[in-house]
Each structure stands twice: as structure tokens, then as C-alpha cells.
Amino acid sequence: MRDNTEINGRLIVVEGLDGSGKSTQVSLLRKWLESQDVKVSFTVWNSSELVKKAIRRGKKKEIFTPTTFSLLHCTDFADRYEQMILPQLKAGYIVLADRYVYTAFARDVVRGCDREWVRKIYNFAIEPHISFFFRLPLEVALGRVLIGRSMIKFYEAGMDMGFSVDSKESFKIFQDKISKEYERIIKEFNFEVIDATRPIKEQQDKIREIVSKKIDLYDFKYKNLNIVKFDRRGIL
Incomplete structure (x- = not known):
């Protein structure tokens, strides 16, 4: 990944298994930063x-190969990166990302894509200033996701990999492999x-402590920025 030293803003990303609570925590972080009068934006995988x-x-047609799936997600990321993430960082925003390239580094490799190849197709992206990983025992994460659900979607369950004909069992195997790949890159x-x-509160307090220690939030308050407005396509 590229160096982030020439970026005016700060990039904070959250990663973790489905059910780890990362989306809840990044939402709470966003609200807290906004309450501090900090200019913040948000993007999701x-x-x-x-x-x-x-x-x-x-x-819907269940026609993706692992490589096709990987390239489409990279295209999705590249579009958001060029149209939203990078312009906002250059304008001095704190950008929060619910999943970043590390999701591909874990999921695509588990699907059989070459580890180095996956990293190379994302080498245009800058390294985040802070990357949070929410570690949760696999069984707990699975319990949170599976409770109250009668079925898991085909690709969500990793059914394309032939781990199991049962969607829930396939999901467990898939998530276990993803968990191990995350542990490799921590x-x-x-x-x-x-x-x-x-x-939840204890986690959030820790996150705020780390963010405050690594980023001088005063530098990113509205009164210290040349405000630039954005819509979904980028700078207005």
C-alpha cells in the first residue's frame, strides 16, 4: 500500500468478522467525532x-468465480476510493471506513486467490492511520449472526467454495478460515x-482513547478547515 504522509486528513478503518460489532463501534465513533465538531465522513464496503x-x-445467479468476485469488489473499492475517500482525505477530513482492503486480503485469499496478487491489485490505496480489529471468539460471532436467521446467503456462507452443502455449516467453516487469515495479518x-x-461502552472508551492519542482532533475541527462539501460522487 502507499504511504499516507502526504494526506491532509486521517483514515481510520475497522475490520473484523461478521458479528464482531465493528459497525456499531464505528457508528459510535462517528457520532462522538461529530459531537467534537470534527469534520468526519464515512464509507462502507x-x-x-x-x-x-x-x-x-x-x-443472484451464483455465477461468480473467486477471481471475478475479487475483481468486482476491487472495482467497487477503487470507485469509492477515487470519488470519495481520497478527495476527502486531501481536503482534511477524518474518514471512517467500515472495512478496507484488509477485508479482501482475508476473504479473497480464503476463496483461493493468490495472496500477493490480491495485495497488488489494491496497491493504489494508502495505508490507514489507524486500523482497528475487533477480535471475538468464532462461536460468539457466529451466534450473533445466525440467531433468528433461517438461512445464510450463498456467497455470504462461502457456498461457492464447496465447504458444505449446509449453508450454516459452510458459513462456520468460511468464517473460521477468514478469522485465521485475519490473525495472520494483525x-x-x-x-x-x-x-x-x-x-460496548468499554470498547468505545478504548477506541476514543487510541484515536485521541494518535490524532490531534483539534486540527480537524470545522473552524480549522477550509470546508469542502461532498455528495456521493465527490466534491461539489
Whole structure:
């Protein structure tokens, strides 16, 4: 990934298994930063309008190969990166990302894509200033996701990999492999590991402590910025 030293803003990302609570925590962090009068923006994995319809159609027909799936998600990320993330960082925003390239580094590799190849197709992206990983025992994460659900979607369950003909069992195997791949990269990318078994408030207090220590939030308050407005396509 590229160096982040020439970026005016700060990029904070959250990663973790489905059910780890990362989305709840990044939402709380966003509200807290906004309450501090900090200019903040937010992006989420697999949300680009450019490829959303293609991904939806492909999933419905269950026709994706691991490589095709990987390239489409990279296209989604590249569009959001060029249209939203990078311009906002250059304008001095704190950008919060619910999943970043590390999601691909874990999921795509588990699907059989070459580890180095996956990293190379994302080498245009900058390294985040802070990367949080929400560590949670697999069984707890699975329990949170599976409770009250009669079925898991085909790709969500990793059914394309042939782990099991049962969607829930396939999901468990898939998530276990993803968990192990995340554990491989924690030290490599200097993740801040959060114990996701702790109470929500305790986790959030720890996150705020780390953010405040690593980022001088005063520099990113409205009164200290040349305000630039954005819509979904980028700078207005």
C-alpha cells in the first residue's frame, strides 16, 4: 500500500468478522467525532453505485468465480476510493471506513486467490492511520449472526467454495478460515486489537482513547478547515 504522509486528513478503518460489532463501534465513533465538531465522513464496503447492480445480479445467479468476485469488489473499492475517500482525505477530513482492503486480503485469499496478487491489485490505496480489529471468539460471532436467521446467503456462507452443502455449516467453516487469515495479518499491518467480548461502552472508551492519542482532533475541527462539501460522487 502507499504511504499516507502526504494526506491532509486521517483514515481510520475497522475490520473484523461478521458479528464482531465493528459497525456499531464505528457508528459510535462517528457520532462522538461529530459531537467534537470534527469534520468526519464515512464509507462502507461494497457500496459503490458503479458496480452494485452487477454484483447483485451475479450473486443472484451464483455465477461468480473467486477471481471475478475479487475483481468486482476491487472495482467497487477503487470507485469509492477515487470519488470519495481520497478527495476527502486531501481536503482534511477524518474518514471512517467500515472495512478496507484488509477485508479482501482475508476473504479473497480464503476463496483461493493468490495472496500477493490480491495485495497488488489494491496497491493504489494508502495505508490507514489507524486500523482497528475487533477480535471475538468464532462461536460468539457466529451466534450473533445466525440467531433468528433461517438461512445464510450463498456467497455470504462461502457456498461457492464447496465447504458444505449446509449453508450454516459452510458459513462456520468460511468464517473460521477468514478469522485465521485475519490473525495472520494483525502484526503485519499494526492493527489496534479491540476485545469485542467487552461491553460496548468499554470498547468505545478504548477506541476514543487510541484515536485521541494518535490524532490531534483539534486540527480537524470545522473552524480549522477550509470546508469542502461532498455528495456521493465527490466534491461539489
